Amino acid sequence: MTTDTIAGTVVDLDDEGFLVDPTRWSEDMAAELARRENVDPLTERHWQVVRFMRRQYEETGSGPNVRMLAKLSGIPVKELYQLFPKGPAKTAAKIAGIPKPRGCI
């Protein structure tokens, strides 16, 4: 675990760079978290995914995997990978300040 300052807020990050405490997240942090994942700039379409992940987490307690993300958000798998080449669910979860989705599918 490391401590870091993101957009002026001091937060704890786990070994993979996920926020340890999702309640510390604010939308102001998203752009900097995205830059760290080489998602730059963070477009409105990226935001749609990030907000969706955040909402799913708040409603269900975990972020969806790629398949569920595509199904529920209506954004096709292909486009999700174009937006987040290093893994849509994983990367968007990190930018949204929520834990890494843990499904195997």
Added chain:
Amino acid sequence: MGETIEKVSIIISKGSLEGVYPGLIMANGARSEGIEANLFFTFFGLDAIHKERLEHLKVAAVGNPGMHMASLIGVLPGMSAIATHMMEKKMEEHDIPGVAEFVEMIADSGCGLYACKASVELFGFSDEDFIEQVEDTITVGEFYGKAAGGEIIFT
């Protein structure tokens, strides 16, 4: 963070339902972790990309100790169909996609799908027999070329 895997090439050589899924899950899992992935279908594994066969993969009811069922019962007509049906039902309950949807999703995720040339010739298949997501039919040498610099997993 420690060392990471950057690329995997996964070989699917079996044509049973339980033979195909592990490779598909590993390929899909690799892509969702941002790991570059290739899938190489060889021998009976080709059924997983065969247009007419991929929806009809079966669980082996005979000679499959994992079924916890005497082979003598497994030989009864329809046992494989029953076992397959049960497995598919279980998978659906756990939100595991069917083979067709899964393979398409893996292709959409940017994983390369390839058929083994020797097996395609052996079984008398042609490119038209395979789903459109299959990029190419390649030799084992070409497979090693594509796998260069990464891990190879045989299933």
